[in-house]
Amino acid sequence: SMKIKIELFGDARNFSDQDYLEITLPELSSIKEVRENLMDLVKNKYPDNKNYLEIVKCSAFANEHNEIVQEHYHLSTHTKLSIIPPVGGG
Numbered sequence: 742s743m744k745i746k747i748e749l750f751g752d753a754r755n756f757s758d759q760d761y762l763e764i765t766l767p768e769l770s771s772i773k774e775v776r777e778n779l780m781d782l783v784k785n786k787y788p789d790n791k792n793y794l795e796i797v798k799c800s801a802f803a804n805e806h807n808e809i810v811q812e813h814y815h816l817s818t819h820t821k822l823s824i825i826p827p828v829g830g831g
Contacts, residue, residue, distance in 0.1 A: 742767055743818040745775060751826040752796050756783065766816070772802050773812045775822065801825045 747762045756762060756779075764778050776797060783793045801809050805821040816822075 743770070743816070745770075745816055746821050747775070747779075747802075748821070748823040750823060751828070752793075753800065753824045753826050756786075756793065768818075770816055771812060772810055772814045772816075772822075775802065775816070776800075776812070779824070796826045797824075799827045801827075 742765050745764050745766055747764065749756055749760055749762060754760060762779075762782075764775070764782070766774055766778060779797045780794060783790070783797055787793050801824075802814075803823045803825055804810050804814070807823075809825075810822075
């Protein structure tokens with residue numbers, strides 16, 4: 742397995758006391774798995790907050806070079822990601 746560090750921006754900052762989250766995923770996971778993992782985390786931690794779930798669903802992810810990465814982008818052990826929520830609701 743591998744640890745992925747996700748820097749939080751915008752409303753996603755509410756997901757943690759720090760400005761990042763660390764999640765553990767199987768080797769060769771993709772952005773799709775990151776998103777699913779975060780959705781589970783938000784569902785468990787904030788079961789009544791549908792807004793947070795929408796944030797995770799609609800957010801873009803960027804790699805350490807600040808490039809937006811798509812769902813099929815595969816992560817390596819040292820990948821650092823940022824979650825970038827949609828700006829201004831809707």
